Amino acid sequence: MIKLSVLSACVASLFFTTTSWAQREISGHPLVALYEGAELGSGEQFEFDTYRLVTGFDFEDRIATGITIEGRITRLYHDNPDERSEHEIFANYLEAFEDAGLSVIFQCAGDGECFTGSTRNAYRNFNGFAAMNGGNSRYAAGTLEHDGRLAYIAFGTGRHGTSIDIIETTEMATGRVTVSAEALASGLEANGHVRVDGLLFALDQADLLPGSETALQAVAELLEQNPEMSLYVVGHTDSSGAFAHNISLSQRRASAVVTALVEQYGFDATRLEAHGVGPLSPEASQASEAGRALNRRVEIVLK
Structure with missing residues (x-):
């Protein structure tokens, strides 16, 4: 097996100063070294855009699913x-990314896990992911820390x-x-409310x-240490x-946190009350992406 390495040095900050949708051709990325013997066929980068990440396959509806x-x-x-199998190439990338701290969200191998024999274009149809096209295709998606921020990685190897x-x-990134x-x-003692990063x-x-466990655990420990405490x-x-x-989205996100604390940690639901205020209480200017990122948050407030 040929050993790969995932590189992390000299990576630019992820606090974007622009929300440009401009596309540019690139020759690689600092996070990954290409498999030995492989030559980059195409590379493109969008400074800021949305991406549909495949995190599963619905065998009943016969479509890829994701976020x-x-x-x-x-x-x-x-x-x-030509001389390397899908399995060997994929295994090298998986090992390299896991060495760099990849936390896998979804992983599959071939027909029956990734898709069916007649739905091998499902990944391409979902988000343009080109490689998944054969019965021995391999795919994984996950997260890792990159320059103190959360990066999502999707990689897959097909026949060609x-x-x-x-x-x-x-x-x-959760680890930071x-x-x-x-x-x-x-x-809470100083201000009566605090954001939960x-x-x-x-x-x-x-x-x-996945990756929210550290923050949930911190809130759970707070409640355990203060049995009389109740929170919004x-x-x-x-x-x-x-x-x-x-407003609806913020309410549903708050409710998801309450549900996790009640169902996963066993807290009395009467101690936690979910509310959503949407954009009504920003921490920073909404004019920049960095400001908007700060404003997307969940806080706990003393009742």
């Missing part, structure tokens, strides 16, 4: 060396080529989130993503989109 995220998007494709998509978000029961208690949601969705859990959004939709 929508946003950030700087890099898409790479290379032809496979390999696709690697990298989405660099403005969300803080400074959140603890003590920090939350201090914020590290609660992750897909774009325009209310389901908590308040969702906030940026100002993009319709006002009524944002």
Whole structure:
């Protein structure tokens, strides 16, 4: 097996100074070294855009399923060396990304896991992912820390080529989130409310993503250490989109946090009350992406 390495040095900050949708051709990405013997067939980067990440396959409806995220998007494709199998190439990339800290959300191998024999274009149809086209195709998607921020990685190997998509978000990577029961208690004591960093949601969705466990655990420890404490859990959004939709989205995100604390940690539901205020209480200007990213948050407030 040929050993790959995932590189992380000299990567630009992920706090974007522009929301440009401009596309440019590129020759690679600092996060990944191409498989030995492979030559880049195509590479493109969008400074800021939305991306539909495949995180599963619905065998009943025969379609790929996933979540929508946003950030700087890099898409790479290379032809496979003739003498290497799909399994070997994919295994090298998987090992390299896992060595770099990849937390896998979804992984599959071939017909019966990734898709069916008659639905091998499902990934291409979902988001243009080109490589998945044969019965021995392999695919994985996950998250890793990149320059202190959360990056999503999707990579797959088919009969002829390999696709690697990298989405660099403005969300803080879970491993670097400074959140603890003590920090939350201090914020509540000082201000009566505190933001809970590290609660992750897909774009325009209310389901908590993998990687939210650290933040949930901090709130759980706070409640355990203070058995008389009751909290409002308040969702906030940026100002993009319709006002009524944002109010609903923020409410549903707050409710998802309450549900997780009640169902996963066993807290009495009467101690937690979910509310959503949409864009009504921003922390920063809505004029920049960095400001909007700060405004998308969940806070806890003393009752």
